[in-house]
Amino acid sequence: MxxxxxxxxxxxxxxxxxxxxxxxxxxxxxxxxxxxxxxxxxxxxxxxxxxxxxxxxxxxxxxxxxxxxxxxxxxxxxxxxxxxxxxRPTLPKYNLTWDIDQVLNFIANWYPNEDLNLEKISKKLITLFALVTAHRAQTFSLIKAENITHNDSGFIIKIPDLIKTSRVGSQQPVLSLPYFSQRPEICPAKTLNVYLNKTRQLRQNTNSLFISFRKPHRSVCSQTLSRWVKNVLTSSGIDTNVFSAHSTRHAATSKALKLGVSLDSIRKTAGWSANSLVFAKYYNKLISNNVSSEIDFARNILS
Structure with missing residues (x-):
């Protein structure tokens, strides 16, 4: 029990x-x-x-x-x-969210990927993961290199381990990182490919995708990944006294809806069930400055 x-x-x-x-x-x-x-x-x-x-x-x-x-x-x-x-009413932490363009434009300056040190490409990759998949840091911490497959469209990542939303009869998440040739500087598939090449020799005793950028390069937990994302948000000019790393989930899903991505695609991509009201009740926020599948979600976000 x-x-x-x-x-x-x-x-x-x-x-x-x-x-x-x-x-x-x-x-x-x-x-x-x-x-x-x-x-x-x-x-x-x-x-x-x-x-x-x-x-x-x-x-x-x-x-x-x-x-x-x-x-x-x-x-x-x-x-x-x-x-x-x-x-004693419980009010939401915030009623507005930030525009993801501000963060994407910032990390676009971290290019070409091959020239980035391990710290920068690690933080860039986890931020792109958070924005184009709208999943939690816990999910990213469970990614294993052996569960990553590559095709012409990009990378497909299976998560066989139990996550927060795992239930009897529910499907495990499958993350899609597409190629985005229009803006290669923020292409998640290209960034992942370079990251895999940079860390292949360092990832000796662990199969986790994300490893520490400092020796001895062990796998990192979800709290560390959240801290990396928060660092990027702070550097991008997002007020992290108000917005946590988890706010990427609010920002990405709200932006996707504004761009015309269907609710079904948003729910499927972010890991909510088909009849879930979580997005409507808690995640759909106005953006402060005012379709299809997981790949459509990601490409709309990047565009």
């Missing part, structure tokens, strides 16, 4: 469960068999400590592991959380 949760989810739930155990101990309550009234009392206790809607909603999910859905999905608890949202 623990294996059904990611490590990050376990860490997130751990804080709430510790508070629940302490609350039950202080009030002589049964930790695993309790009433809706006691759960509401606990949530009110957390609320009075200053918790916002997101924290309380996370606590509800954590408690469902112990108490079951009948307790956690109770109408009174749902009503309580709706009241919390109205009293």
């Amino acid at each position: 623990l294996a059904s949760l990611s490590n990050n989810t376990i860490k997130q739930y751990d804080t709430c469960l510790k508070k629940w155990f302490a609350y039950c101990h202080q009030n002589n309550l049964n930790t695993y068999n309790t009433s809706v009234t006691n759960v509401l009392s606990f949530l009110t206790h957390i609320y009075n400590e200053g918790a916002k809607y997101g924290t309380l909603n996370s606590c509800r999910s954590a408690l469902s592991l112990l108490l079951g859905q009948k307790i956690i999905n109770n109408d009174f608890i749902n009503r309580f959380l709706k009241g919390v949202f109205n009293l």
Whole structure:
């Protein structure tokens, strides 16, 4: 049952469960068999400590592991959380996003690719990955060199490892990096090809695509890749006090929709299910300055 949760989810739930155990101990309550009234009392206790809607909603999910859905999905608890949202509304981090042209034009100056040092081409490649695929850094950290294939159109990359959105019956992501001859300085396929050539001899004991640009050149984690992207955004003039590395997902998908890429292509490329409302609810942002398949998505982004 623990294996059904990611490590990050376990860490997130751990804080709430510790508070629940302490609350039950202080009030002589049964930790695993309790009433809706006691759960509401606990949530009110957390609320009075200053918790916002997101924290309380996370606590509800954590408690469902112990108490079951009948307790956690109770109408009174749902009503309580709706009241919390109205009293302490959770607002999106930002309502606008940046224009990807600003970043693409910046990294276009890092050319020709053959002349770039390992640090620059690593940061250029991961930024292009983030923009033309709209996937998370976690996905990129799982790319293995052996799962990369080349054809006349570009590179196809399979991700067999489980990612955040992996579900029973769901398809694993397949990333497409096309050739973009109109602007070779930002062509993702050409950049990947040069990166593979530069790192082939360095990647001795690891099969991961992205490796550290400093010795001993080990594989890098998703946090490192996010930091690389954030460095590029900062250098491009994007306000990274507001926008994180993950904002590339907002920026790319919002720009693709503006350019006329179909919602089906956006969902498929970014890894959302065909009927997912995630893009409409959370990712479709106005661009601050105001079709087809994964390859169409990428080429529209680069254009």
